[in-house]
Each structure stands twice: as C-alpha cells, then as structure tokens.
Amino acid sequence: MSLPACFDDPRALLRHLLEVAIARAQPERCLQGRLPPVPRGRTLVLGAGKAGGAMAAAVDALWPKDAPLSGLVVTRYGHVPPAYRASPGRIEVVEAAHPVPDAAGQAAAQRIMELTRGLTADDLVLCLISGGGSALLSAPAPGLSLQDKQNINRALLKSGASIDEMNCVRKHLSALKGGRLAALCAPARVVTLVISDVPGDDPSVIASGPTVPDATTCAEALAIVRRYGIALPAGIESAWARGELETPKPGDPIFEGHEVHLIATPQQALEAAAEAAQALGVQAYILSDEIEGESRVVGQVHAALARQVARRNQPFARPCVLLSGGETTVTVRSAGGRGGRATEFLLGTALALQGQPGVYVLAADTDGIDGVEDNAGAIVTPDTLARGQALGLNATEVLDRNDAYRYFEALGDLVITGPTYTNVNDFRAILVA
Structure with a gap:
C-alpha cells in the first residue's frame, strides 16, 4: 500500500497538526x-x-x-x-x-x-x-x-x-x-x-x-x-x-x-487536527480530550496503544494518527531538573516504545510553554533512545531526575512555538506509519 506524500516528513505532519489545533482556538476566530x-x-x-x-x-x-x-x-x-x-x-x-x-x-x-x-x-x-x-x-x-x-x-x-x-x-x-x-x-x-x-x-x-x-x-x-x-x-x-x-x-x-x-475547547482543537490529517489522506482518531494522570504513566499507556496499532493493526489500522488532550501532572522527585508535562510524557512514551519502527509522537502545551521552559513540547522518533544513548544520555535516569527538557534539547527535538496567545491545554499526536 502506498503512503500519502506527507509521510515523507512525519515531523512536519505532526507540527502541522499542532498548528491547526492552535489556530482553531485563537480568540480572533472563536x-x-x-x-x-x-x-x-x-x-x-x-x-x-x-x-x-x-x-x-x-x-x-x-x-x-x-x-x-x-x-x-x-x-x-x-x-x-x-x-x-x-x-x-x-x-x-x-x-x-x-x-x-x-x-x-x-x-x-x-x-x-x-x-x-x-x-x-x-x-x-x-x-x-x-x-x-x-x-x-x-x-x-x-x-x-x-x-x-x-x-x-x-x-x-x-x-x-x-x-x-x-x-x-x-x-x-x-x-x-x-x-x-x-x-x-x-x-x-x-x-x-x-x-x-x-x-x-x-x-x-x-x-x-x-x-x-x-x-x-x-x-x-x-x-x-x-x-x-x-x-x-x-x-x-x-x-x-x-x-x-x-x-x-x-x-x-x-x-x-x-x-x-x-x-x-480542547475537543474542538483535536477535531480540527483530525480534519487536517484526514485532508492529507491519513485517518485520525481522537482518544479523549480529558486524559489526566502522571505524565510518564500516561506516556506508557499511549505507547502501548501505538505498539498495538503498529504490530497488529488493532484497534485501528495503520497508517493513522492518534490524538489526545487533557491535563497530565508531574510529581517532582528531583530538584534541578528541567521540563514540563509534555517532555515528561514524551520521555515516558519513548522508553515504552523502545524504538518501535514507524511511530512518531508530538506532545505540546497549546499555550506554547511547557511548564516554565521556552518550548511548547518536543517530538519522539523511532531512534530517539538510540540517539540519546549515542550522546551518553540514559533516558531512564533523565526521567528520574525530571530532566526531560535537557534530553530533547540535546537531540534537537524540542518544539518551540513561542507564546500562541491561546490555551486549550495538552495536545498529543501519535503517527503510526
């Protein structure tokens, strides 16, 4: 089966979906x-x-x-x-x-x-x-x-x-x-x-x-x-x-x-992203706009679902995009770490995916600020853990330090939008090619 042209650049596709979601929530429009x-x-x-x-x-x-x-x-x-x-x-x-x-x-x-x-x-x-x-x-x-x-x-x-x-x-x-x-x-x-x-x-x-x-x-x-x-x-x-x-x-x-x-609302932003994905020939599914829980654990759950899709075409057939929103939380366990909900979620996702081929993940806060940092979020790719290891970074240890920002900064995978002038909370998009 031939894939849509947008799969030539999964990062660009995910960034596009984020931009569409943010645009839907702009005050001048709504x-x-x-x-x-x-x-x-x-x-x-x-x-x-x-x-x-x-x-x-x-x-x-x-x-x-x-x-x-x-x-x-x-x-x-x-x-x-x-x-x-x-x-x-x-x-x-x-x-x-x-x-x-x-x-x-x-x-x-x-x-x-x-x-x-x-x-x-x-x-x-x-x-x-x-x-x-x-x-x-x-x-x-x-x-x-x-x-x-x-x-x-x-x-x-x-x-x-x-x-x-x-x-x-x-x-x-x-x-x-x-x-x-x-x-x-x-x-x-x-x-x-x-x-x-x-x-x-x-x-x-x-x-x-x-x-x-x-x-x-x-x-x-x-x-x-x-x-x-x-x-x-x-x-x-x-x-x-x-x-x-x-x-x-x-x-x-x-x-x-x-x-x-x-x-x-977050649901409206997710619906706009789903429509944008489908316009590019990629089926999109909204998991929920109300997901809460510890960020790294929510990441593990999302990873398990993505692996099921990638390996077994269940419960959705690939290629597809899985979308979710809500507001996760971070329990700070270590002083001096840098990061917010999105990067904490992503590092938990990456560890659970273990380099699963064909899976790309973007998570960001729609206000453009993940916690108190300068990034909105980051992107996980199939080689995220391998590239981190090559730089001498142990993802598990980084996560234990609540230091996910520095991990994705070292990889060059931060998503930086600047202030977006709106806020419909967490945005997560998983592309399973």
Missing part, C-alpha cells in the same frame, strides 16, 4: 459572533488568563467603535499579541507571573476589584477567562500574604495534584476566585466568555471560576492539602475547618441572569 449586545449603561471588560491579551484585542476589534468600552485584563509575561502591544486599544492589558503568582498579578487583581465599584443594573461586565488565570489573578484571602500563596502554589505544582484539586484549594484562598468576582460585580449583568484548558470544560475549574458558582467546599480543600502534605499558614486550617472562607454556591442569587459561554 469570538466572532459571540459578543453580547451593547448595554444601556457602560461595558466593563475584566479578565485573566494566558489567552487574555488576545481575547482583549479581539473584543476591542469587534466591539462597536461608538459604544463605551473599558477594562483591565491580566495575562502572562510575554503573552500580549505584538500588534496590540504596539497599538493598545480600549482595554488595558497588564502582565504578571505564571504559574507562581507575583506582585504584578496581585496589583492587577486589586485594580480589578476597584473597577467593580459603582456598577449599576444597566451595566455589562464582560469577563474574559482562560487557563492560567488562577495564578495571574492573585488576590489573597484575609489572613494570607502573597508569599503564603506563592509557597502553597509551588507545593501544589510539585505534588502531582490534579488541576481540579489545585483549583479547589486556590478558590478557598482567594478574594476573587470561586465566584467572588461575580459577587463584586453586582448588580451589573455578567457575561463570561471562556477558553477551556481543563478536562471536562467545567467553567468553575477554569482559572478557578471567578464568575461562576463553586460547588467545592473548605472541607474538601482541607482534605486535599492534607492528602499531599502541603503546609498552610497559621489560622487558615482552622478557618477552613469552621467554613469561614467558603465560596458562593450554586443557586446563590448573585448569579441570577449571568451567562457563561465556552468559546474554545
């Missing part, structure tokens, strides 16, 4: 036709997330030029689209740190709280929310300092906790998350536009849901920090035990008349 009508009063735009700069730019371009528009959105350092940075519009965009909050994020959160003062029932608050907002919108609850939040955030990131667990804790340490921003906006109407970066697309989890009801509790947050051995500042544990930092719950009248709209 905000078309999604903005609410101009209100009788003023329109205030508030938001946070890695896609925040691009979302603000898109809203500014789409909103009627003769209608009042103002606001403040916070995004990650370096994630303001160049055109909007060069020529700012009516919505101010500021930058702060991610994944560990900093003083700039705290200052932005304070300004957002101040902007909600004086809103009326005739006003519209347009909230632009995307992944990363939990760290970027840092407003410590009473009894907490910024340093406290930084310490807890670092501990959560190293613990292997899921995104749902991390955001449950964050909601109960914040003056804005878990629906509290919506409470501050009363009596204005609130319309929230969301780009999802979490498995299941639950708006209450994305950026810790600043404008939506929170069904989680202080008791659940307390159980999570105890499960992972995360230290809390004096007074917070007892406050949680008494329910003193509880969030607004479903059914609370403060959410009456509010709207929440998902404008881009």
Whole structure:
C-alpha cells in the first residue's frame, strides 16, 4: 500500500497538526459572533488568563467603535499579541507571573476589584477567562500574604495534584476566585466568555471560576492539602475547618441572569487536527480530550496503544494518527531538573516504545510553554533512545531526575512555538506509519 506524500516528513505532519489545533482556538476566530449586545449603561471588560491579551484585542476589534468600552485584563509575561502591544486599544492589558503568582498579578487583581465599584443594573461586565488565570489573578484571602500563596502554589505544582484539586484549594484562598468576582460585580449583568484548558470544560475549574458558582467546599480543600502534605499558614486550617472562607454556591442569587459561554475547547482543537490529517489522506482518531494522570504513566499507556496499532493493526489500522488532550501532572522527585508535562510524557512514551519502527509522537502545551521552559513540547522518533544513548544520555535516569527538557534539547527535538496567545491545554499526536 502506498503512503500519502506527507509521510515523507512525519515531523512536519505532526507540527502541522499542532498548528491547526492552535489556530482553531485563537480568540480572533472563536469570538466572532459571540459578543453580547451593547448595554444601556457602560461595558466593563475584566479578565485573566494566558489567552487574555488576545481575547482583549479581539473584543476591542469587534466591539462597536461608538459604544463605551473599558477594562483591565491580566495575562502572562510575554503573552500580549505584538500588534496590540504596539497599538493598545480600549482595554488595558497588564502582565504578571505564571504559574507562581507575583506582585504584578496581585496589583492587577486589586485594580480589578476597584473597577467593580459603582456598577449599576444597566451595566455589562464582560469577563474574559482562560487557563492560567488562577495564578495571574492573585488576590489573597484575609489572613494570607502573597508569599503564603506563592509557597502553597509551588507545593501544589510539585505534588502531582490534579488541576481540579489545585483549583479547589486556590478558590478557598482567594478574594476573587470561586465566584467572588461575580459577587463584586453586582448588580451589573455578567457575561463570561471562556477558553477551556481543563478536562471536562467545567467553567468553575477554569482559572478557578471567578464568575461562576463553586460547588467545592473548605472541607474538601482541607482534605486535599492534607492528602499531599502541603503546609498552610497559621489560622487558615482552622478557618477552613469552621467554613469561614467558603465560596458562593450554586443557586446563590448573585448569579441570577449571568451567562457563561465556552468559546474554545480542547475537543474542538483535536477535531480540527483530525480534519487536517484526514485532508492529507491519513485517518485520525481522537482518544479523549480529558486524559489526566502522571505524565510518564500516561506516556506508557499511549505507547502501548501505538505498539498495538503498529504490530497488529488493532484497534485501528495503520497508517493513522492518534490524538489526545487533557491535563497530565508531574510529581517532582528531583530538584534541578528541567521540563514540563509534555517532555515528561514524551520521555515516558519513548522508553515504552523502545524504538518501535514507524511511530512518531508530538506532545505540546497549546499555550506554547511547557511548564516554565521556552518550548511548547518536543517530538519522539523511532531512534530517539538510540540517539540519546549515542550522546551518553540514559533516558531512564533523565526521567528520574525530571530532566526531560535537557534530553530533547540535546537531540534537537524540542518544539518551540513561542507564546500562541491561546490555551486549550495538552495536545498529543501519535503517527503510526
């Protein structure tokens, strides 16, 4: 059987699928036709997330030029689209740190709280929310300092906790998350536009849901920090035990008349990649957009499926592309290692594949940043382990050090996109030729 011409360069095919997935989630595309009508009063735009700069730019371009528009959105350092940075519009965009909050994020959160003062029932608050907002919108609850939040955030990131667990804790340490921003906006109407970066697309989890009801509790947050051995500042544990930092719950009248709209999701990005593969003559299968778990273990499972396809044409016939998304986790076992979810997944995949002929794998974070590094992800080829060995690199030892970035850097196999100005979480594509 003759293979499509795209198999002459598997790396290029995989990069193309990533680019298509990212393009599908660009705010300028997915905000078309999604903005609410101009209100009788003023329109205030508030938001946070890695896609925040691009979302603000898109809203500014789409909103009627003769209608009042103002606001403040916070995004990650370096994630303001160049055109909007060069020529700012009516919505101010500021930058702060991610994944560990900093003083700039705290200052932005304070300004957002101040902007909600004086809103009326005739006003519209347009909230632009995307992944990363939990760290970027840092407003410590009473009894907490910024340093406290930084310490807890670092501990959560190293613990292997899921995104749902991390955001449950964050909601109960914040003056804005878990629906509290919506409470501050009363009596204005609130319309929230969301780009999802979490498995299941639950708006209450994305950026810790600043404008939506929170069904989680202080008791659940307390159980999570105890499960992972995360230290809390004096007074917070007892406050949680008494329910003193509880969030607004479903059914609370403060959410009456509010709207929440998902404008881009991981599933949509995967579907766009699948269509692009099929247009090139390669059958594509979406495994799931909700895969979670330890990155290296998820890599082993993906490798087992790829080997079954390569060796037995089960459960799919080759040639084909297997696509998946979600949010895996990394339990940090060694200080000094470099890497994120994508490279950790890939090294686990490579070790399990053991040089399986005809299998090529790309994994990347769709925001363009794998963890805190300069790469979006990397690529595994059938000779990944052999080339590493030739350079004196033991892949198992590297993985044990959580140092996958340096492994793929040495091989020249990092995928570097720069900031993409969106964020629909993990993207994984396995080509079985």
